[in-house]
Amino acid sequence: MNPPQDRVKSNADRAKPESLRELFVFFSLLALQGFGGIVAFIERGLVVQKKWMTREEFLEDWAVARTMPGPPAINMSIVIGARHFGVIGSIVSVAGMFLVPTGVVLILAVLYAQFNDQPQVVDALRGMGSVAAGLIIATGLRLLTALRSNVMGVTVCAILALASFVLVALLEWRVMYVLLLLGITACGYAYWCIQTRERSA
Amino acid sequence: MGTLSIAMSWDDWLTLIQNFLLLSAVAMGGPLVLLPEMRHLLVDTHGWLTDDQMSASVVIAQAAPGPNVLFVALLGWNVGLNNGSYGWAFFGAAALMIAMLLPSSLMVFSTARWIHKNGHKPGVRAFKQGMSPIVVALLIASGWTLANTGTSSLGDWPFWLVTAVTVGLVLWGKIHMFWLLAIGAFLGATGLLSVA
DSSP, X not given: OOOHHHHHHHHHTSOOOOSHHXXXXXXXXXXXXXXXXXXXXXXXXXXXXXXXXXXXHHHHHHHHHHHSBSOHHHHHHHHHHHHHHHHHHHHHHHHHXXXXXXXXXXXXXXXXXXXXXXXXHHHHHHHHHHHHHHHHHHHHHHHHGGGGGOTTOHHHHHHHHHHHHIIIIISOOOHHHHHXXXXXXXXXXXXXXXXXXXXXX | OOOOOXXXXXXXXXXXXXXXXXXXXXXXXXXXXXXXXXXXXXXXXXXXXXXXXXXXXXXHHHHSBSOGGGHHHHHHHHHHHHTTXXXXXXXXXXXXXXXXXXXXXXXXXXXXXXXXXXXXXXXXXXXXXXXXHHHHHHHHHHHHHHHHTTOOXXXXXXXXXXXXXXXXHHHHOOOOHHHHHHHHHHHHHTTTTOOO
């Protein structure tokens, strides 16, 4: 992990949204592509396509977006909007996420009332669900690489990640308990690591 | 799916909106987690929605592009339809969606701003660094859960294969994610995945 001064410098010449319009269009397109989970598209859009942030920075912001109440993807758009344009940026980002998709979903609701007994419709949705699951898993695996620079070290990160996955996916614990139990432990340990490193530096 | 006919007073709407404002503030990990509470409120306690309308709202929002939280708009939409008109449906959709987003968004906005300002403090860095491996695992876990939804028997292996191939193509391929979804829909619709 870079010391803070370096990060400030690298932030200055990083690509960023030029206008509210660009922000709105970006999030509208994301939302319209995002079936079954926008997170896969957000990560790709922000880190790979727009290069508004590094994968490490994305993960740090995602940690905030994911631990606060509300849908993580929407929270992420609020964080990004606020960073570049303040309150207006957040409002524009959320509007981008919702304006067009709300229209689409209402149209689908009216259509669904007529076609919900068609097996093809049900099977097509299942097929898309399986792909969406793959998109989300792949995004998670890609984000694992951003843990290499984590202050806690690769081994501890791997143990924490594995334990969280087993508890939530396999043992079906409530996410809230995992965040409390492992989250507080991890933050405490990370704090200790940061202090130790700064003392030895 | 709208067979219910109800007449809601302004007090009823107010109760409904208040409840969703509260739910928003406690919606850790996304609103889908609160589905049981919403069902209790809308179906059991007040009878503003049918069970079928409840599940259809979730299914449609997940099938549609856009944030899954739009199922809340559909809940409001259906309550409005039950209340007699498309006008009420639009009102219900807007009211519930805004109620569901406003408190959590305000909390996120102020927290994000504070964290950004204090990003250099050891406590803030410890929070971000400590939470990182856990939230990544939660992401993979939610993909895992989604892959499991509707694939209950071993005969559903083609759906698992689609998920696995998707992971491989995203990580090592160049194909755009949107096309992967389209292919998934096509394979599903043609019945190729339902071999068992």
